[in-house]
Amino acid sequence: MTHPETFYQQLQEICPGRRTLTRHVDLLPYESDALVAFSTKPAAVVLPETEEEVVAIVKVCHAAGVPFVARGSGTSLSGGSMPIKDGVVIALNRLNKILAVDPQQRTAIVQPGVINLKISTAVKQYGLYYAPDPSSQSICTIGGNIAFNSGGAHCLKYGMTSNHILALKVVLPDGEIVEFGSESTEGMGVGPDLIGLFVGSEGLFGIALKITVRLLPIPEQYKTVLAAYDTLEKAGDAVSAVVASGLLPGAMEIMDKMALKAAEAAVKTGYPAGAEALLIVELEGEKEQVEREFAELVNVIEGTGAYAVEVARDEAHRGKIWKGRKGAFSSVGRLSPDYIVQDGVVPRSQLGKALAEIEAASKRYGLGVANVFHAGDGNLHPLIMYDGRIEGQLEQAEKLAGEILATCIKLGGTLTGEHGIGVEKRDYMPLLFGETDLDVMDNIRNQIDTKGIANPGKKLPTGEAPALKMHGMHPLEKAGIISRE
Amino acid sequence: MTIEEIQELIRSSTQVVAVGGKTKPALSQAVDTATPIDMTALTGIVEYEPDEYTITAKAGTRLKTLADAVAANQQYLPFDPLFVQDGATIGGTVAANTGGSGRFRYGGLRDFILGIYFVDGSGNLVRGGGKVVKNASGFDLPKFMVGSLGRYGILTEVTLKVFPKPAEYRTLEITFGSLEDALNGTFALANQPFEMDALDFRRVQRDGRETTMWIRLGGLHESLPGRIGRLTRWLKEHTESQSIQELTFEQTFWDGINQTEWAHGAQNLVKIPVAPRQLQALDRCDSITRAHYYAAGNGALVTADDLERLSETLTGLNLNGLVLRGESDQAILGKKGWIGLANRVKTALDPHHKFLAI
Numbered sequence: 001m002t003h004p005e006t007f008y009q010q011l012q013e014i015c016p017g018r019r020t021l022t023r024h025v026d027l028l029p030y031e032s033d034a035l036v037a038f039s040t041k042p043a044a045v046v047l048p049e050t051e052e053e054v055v056a057i058v059k060v061c062h063a064a065g066v067p068f069v070a071r072g073s074g075t076s077l078s079g080g081s082m083p084i085k086d087g088v089v090i091a092l093n094r095l096n097k098i099l100a101v102d103p104q105q106r107t108a109i110v111q112p113g114v115i116n117l118k119i120s121t122a123v124k125q126y127g128l129y130y131a132p133d134p135s136s137q138s139i140c141t142i143g144g145n146i147a148f149n150s151g152g153a154h155c156l157k158y159g160m161t162s163n164h165i166l167a168l169k170v171v172l173p174d175g176e177i178v179e180f181g182s183e184s185t186e187g188m189g190v191g192p193d194l195i196g197l198f199v200g201s202e203g204l205f206g207i208a209l210k211i212t213v214r215l216l217p218i219p220e221q222y223k224t225v226l227a228a229y230d231t232l233e234k235a236g237d238a239v240s241a242v243v244a245s246g247l248l249p250g251a252m253e254i255m256d257k258m259a260l261k262a263a264e265a266a267v268k269t270g271y272p273a274g275a276e277a278l279l280i281v282e283l284e285g286e287k288e289q290v291e292r293e294f295a296e297l298v299n300v301i302e303g304t305g306a307y308a309v310e311v312a313r314d315e316a317h318r319g320k321i322w323k324g325r326k327g328a329f330s331s332v333g334r335l336s337p338d339y340i341v342q343d344g345v346v347p348r349s350q351l352g353k354a355l356a357e358i359e360a361a362s363k364r365y366g367l368g369v370a371n372v373f374h375a376g377d378g379n380l381h382p383l384i385m386y387d388g389r390i391e392g393q394l395e396q397a398e399k400l401a402g403e404i405l406a407t408c409i410k411l412g413g414t415l416t417g418e419h420g421i422g423v424e425k426r427d428y429m430p431l432l433f434g435e436t437d438l439d440v441m442d443n444i445r446n447q448i449d450t451k452g453i454a455n456p457g458k459k460l461p462t463g464e465a466p467a468l469k470m471h472g473m474h475p476l477e478k479a480g481i482i483s484r485e
Numbered sequence: 486m487t488i489e490e491i492q493e494l495i496r497s498s499t500q501v502v503a504v505g506g507k508t509k510p511a512l513s514q515a516v517d518t519a520t521p522i523d524m525t526a527l528t529g530i531v532e533y534e535p536d537e538y539t540i541t542a543k544a545g546t547r548l549k550t551l552a553d554a555v556a557a558n559q560q561y562l563p564f565d566p567l568f569v570q571d572g573a574t575i576g577g578t579v580a581a582n583t584g585g586s587g588r589f590r591y592g593g594l595r596d597f598i599l600g601i602y603f604v605d606g607s608g609n610l611v612r613g614g615g616k617v618v619k620n621a622s623g624f625d626l627p628k629f630m631v632g633s634l635g636r637y638g639i640l641t642e643v644t645l646k647v648f649p650k651p652a653e654y655r656t657l658e659i660t661f662g663s664l665e666d667a668l669n670g671t672f673a674l675a676n677q678p679f680e681m682d683a684l685d686f687r688r689v690q691r692d693g694r695e696t697t698m699w700i701r702l703g704g705l706h707e708s709l710p711g712r713i714g715r716l717t718r719w720l721k722e723h724t725e726s727q728s729i730q731e732l733t734f735e736q737t738f739w740d741g742i743n744q745t746e747w748a749h750g751a752q753n754l755v756k757i758p759v760a761p762r763q764l765q766a767l768d769r770c771d772s773i774t775r776a777h778y779y780a781a782g783n784g785a786l787v788t789a790d791d792l793e794r795l796s797e798t799l800t801g802l803n804l805n806g807l808v809l810r811g812e813s814d815q816a817i818l819g820k821k822g823w824i825g826l827a828n829r830v831k832t833a834l835d836p837h838h839k840f841l842a843i
Binding site: 105106126127155157160163179182187193200201292343348374377418436446459 | 537539559589596605615616617618619621627628629630633634649677708711712715756760780805807821822823826827843
């Protein structure tokens with residue numbers, strides 16, 4: 001389908017010159033996001049520089065009935081920022097200003113194209129930071145974090161993106177501008193929590209133009225311990241033991257043997273050799289409190305059958321421990337030409353069972369699976385390795401991924417903890433939600449987006465999601481800049 | 486009252502209003518056109534998994550029941566719901582979004598709600614969210630329902646995240662010569678490493694300047710004396726504090742705050758989320774008769790002699806207030822700039838206007 005010439009002219013008027021891209025060669029880099037198994041060709045990519053331009057583009061799309069998707073750095077792992085066929089990609093990278101910082105209120109107002117980590121960098125001078133820390137935080141944007149309610153390693157204690165957004169100015173799919181929330185830490189505080197509804201809506205409700213985030217004081221002290229186990233089960237049990245002790249760690253992460261192997265090869269982690277599983281637990285807070293809690297934590301860990309326990313000596317050592325963990329996924333590229341990463345969640349007590357079922361399925365399909373997960377909140381990241389050049393392997397890998405998701409739901413969990421549904425998991429939504437639940441979501445969407453033009457084909461299992469399959473790592477991933485966790 | 490009966494009542498009535506523990510009577514008061522649905526019979530803890538940090542309860546369950554159940558496992562509800570002793574229910578607490586002083590540490594209800602069941606305006610039982618602590622599947626209807634006042638659906642079940650409870654608490658009472666000094670104190674504290682569970686303050690007399698602040702620290706028994714000592718020294722050095730002393734019966738004090746004892750049963754009680762920068766402008770509003778500020782000045786609970794005038798002030802400040810107690814045509818005071826978007830959701834969930842307008 002092609003659009004009338006006037007449509008492109010209107011886009012050109014809003015974003016003149018090289019800020020409206022329509023040539024095949026210019027569109028190529030936008031054809032897929034970090035879910036590289038899928039790609040679609042858009043009709044145009046526009047690069048607005050102001051809020052007004054974004055609103056004007058949305059209005060033009062609405063009038064013409066042309067679908068659009070907002071895009072930041074394209075790090076979505078669920079295909080959430082993949083273009084809609086013949087639609088418009090609204091690339092928000094140029095709306096990248098931190099508009100205001102109020103250190104005394106602990107708030108910052110930012111544009112959607114601001115990179116996650118840049119907020120923390122900008123407010124460090126005030127002793128503050130922005131808590132949500134997805135592993136792609138050095139490249140992913142706040143706008144994308146909002147669309148997908150991104151998480152990270154510290155969600156159990158501090159929550160996800162949604163818990164750190166106080167106010168939003170958004171443009172709805174028909175061009176109406178709405179502002180809600182406040183600079184109070186209550187956010188909305190009164191009335192239905194529209195911030196909660198908008199964050200994680202995967203672009204189906206429009207585009208965030210201006211965002212007020214909550215900042216936190218940088219913890220006075222971090223204390224990190226690493227424990228090596230000869231079975232994965234022992235590591236899982238250790239997590240339960242920590243929880244039962246009444247401590248509330250900021251992060252609890254597990255890596256299995258395969259993930260460790262990859263990490264070691266890529267970044268020379270220096271982790272204890274020969275582990276079947278490695279557990280990282282981190283406490284943070286006021287020095288006096290953390291030191292006493294940490295003594296208790298080490299005590300608990302030592303009773304869990306770990307064959308090696310290491311305590312981070314200093315900030316450099318802590319950095320090294322985390323480098324291995326955060327780089328684990330991109331490292332897997334060294335073991336396998338292609339992989340799919342899943343994001344299912346199970347109740348913490350079911351981790352052992354889930355891992356056993358994943359292992360059995362992996363053997364059945366003859367495809368390797370590496371596991372890295374946020375054990376504290378039961379968020380698994382099984383990474384299914386395959387070779388896209390071998391006929392049928394991608395399909396097999398996808399089937400295995402589906403089985404893993406079904407297992408998570410069977411065990412009382414959910415499809416996605418932090419990556420979102422996107423195109424990748426939308427067909428599994430009926431496993432989790434009943435017909436009525438999905439109808440209600442559809443009705444809400446139809447009221448907010450009457451023409452169905454805002455990122456259609458994502459999140460909800462309705463409508464078309466045309467996708468062309470391919471394989472291979474994203475170039476940024478190959479370079480180790482982004483990672484899939 | 487069963488879920489089926491609620492569904493039937495919604496289908497067969499012109500309009501319905503959910504009534505829980507009546508601790509926020511302005512939000513459930515009888516409306517001529519609406520059939521009341523008594524939620525207090527839909528009660529009970531459905532599932533409590535201490536190891537998962539999750540608890541699921543029917544909407545009519547009293548907060549006290551929940552609080553006692555989790556306390557038995559050394560856990561607590563970190564959003565610190567109001568009116569625990571007065572008989573508030575979890576459904577009403579979610580619908581009104583009434584978190585208390587303790588929300589300062591880890592956040593409010595929206596930060597601890599994981600899953601819900603609710604009956605929509607067509608009588609359908611709908612599920613949103615789930616029972617695990619991390620979830621990005623589907624629209625986040627659980628959060629949307631926080632503060633929804635029963636105007637979009639009637640909650641029947643709620644799943645919450647809970648946390649391990651600090652082993653012990655200590656509370657400092659600090660006096661300042663003025664509200665401004667107290668506020669500046671909170672600004673100075675903003676980037677300090679002290680991990681405070683609550684930070685409340687209020688002017689001692691409405692017509693006086695003197696302001697009292699209370700800071701609560703929770704943690705291990707062994708670490709608290711050191712932390713309290715350090716905080717005390719810091720406050721002396723870096724703020725205009727006039728006196729600092731430790732409260733002896735600190736739990737009793739916070740229980741009193743939870744029941745808004747400071748309001749002395751005044752007829753009108755209003756919750757106002759406010760940014761600390763706007764707090765002094767709000768405080769100057771002359772229809773306010775008493776004001777208690779919580780979460781380091783990010784929220785106010787006030788009593789007022791004239792709700793209409795208060796609403797005008799709030800409109801001028803671009804703030805909203807929620808009438809918890811008192812006679813008012815509108816549950817929400819001030820200008821609702823967000824109502825257009827909220828109404829779109831209303832049309833989806835309540836096409837036949839079975840619930841009151843917001």
